[in-house]
């Protein structure tokens with residue numbers, strides 16, 4: 379674990395199959411988010427490749443489509459694979475979300491800062 | 494042709510619960526059967542994505558399945574049927590509604606508008622030099638005021654060929670250009686509506702085709718601020734605004750939505766008639782917004798700014 383990694387939440391704070399916003403800025407906007415699938419947690423910068431500075435979610439901690447099997451950008455509906463952040467359909471098709479390193483240790487989730 | 498404006502937009506979604514909660518919190522009223530109505534009965538309708546009764550989806554991520562335009566009378570419907578019937582199939586359903594595709598491939602329909610005529614007060618303001626807008630002792634800032642969208646205002650599409658798309662609405666359906674962003678697309682109003690725009694389009698690659706945003710008119714800027722602030726308090730993601738556009742002059746506040754489109758509140762849009770001469774400017778942030786406030790935690794003037802300062806962010810571009 380690199381020194382830059384910081385605890386962002388408990389694993390139990392992310393519903394299994396759900397998502398959570400992390401790294402709020404001074405105005406409370408989440409700069410990154412995590413998605414949990416069982417014990418696996420994936421982290422991405424909260425920036426849609428389609429549009430500079432567009433945040434993905436439509437509500438606090440809501441970053442997934444209905445079935446919960448894709449990350450969704452609520453702006454224009456782009457869908458991204460959870461495991462590698464690649465856009466499969468939408469305005470940024472073929473592009474990817476920027477991943478951030480995530481570690482889960484003793485029930486806590488640590489990530490590097492969004493960059 | 495006496496077309497009034499968008500009457501109803503139908504979406505096919507995979508998250509009916511979230512979309513229902515969003516439209517309800519936005520201020521529309523559930524009328525049953527997936528319809529969410531503004532005060533004048535214009536509406537958004539939600540269906541499951543795989544509903545067999547829906548027109549086919551675009552091959553893109555867009556969840557909009559049908560744009561229903563409201564017209565004034567049967568004569569207009571007949572004229573549309575005759576005009577569009579010359580080069581495409583136009584289906585008439587039992588209710589008399591006409592359905593076809595536009596030249597960009599969007600599923601569209603036309604019917605005699607379901608709008609009811611509203612008789613409601615405008616936002617009332619006091620202004621030095623003018624007669625008081627409000628009665629003595631009438632309060633302007635009412636935290637508990639209702640803030641309900643009055644009517645479906647406009648729709649904005651991403652289209653692969655803006656000229657083809659615009660010309661269809663101009664040449665075939667009598668829409669009028671009010672203003673233009675160079676290389677982006679025109680603002681259009683139909684003949685039975687004086688609003689600056691009910692339709693706008695942005696040129697994009699074909700894989701982006703779909704809805705960019707939709708908007709409902711609010712009573713005025715105060716009601717727009719009230720409604721938008723309530724959305725923020727409920728945890729919804731403010732995308733752009735509040736601010737005021739240059740073209741159209743309308744106040745705006747855009748929210749991201751589980752319908753995969755921005756949903757805007759707007760207020761106080763310019764109205765135009767045949768005497769208006771269109772303007773044209775290149776599209777950029779400065780052209781799109783007269784000014785922009787970002788929604789920050791409130792703090793008293795002279796009091797401490799929130800931690801981290803009050804540095805204003807930059808807004809994404811767009812209409």
Ligand code: FES
Pocket residue numbers: 426427428429432451452453454455456468469470
């Ligand atoms: S900003 Fe994400 S799909 Fe357009």
Ligand SMILES: [Fe+2]
Pocket residue numbers: 647649706707708745757759812
């Ligand atoms: Fe708009």
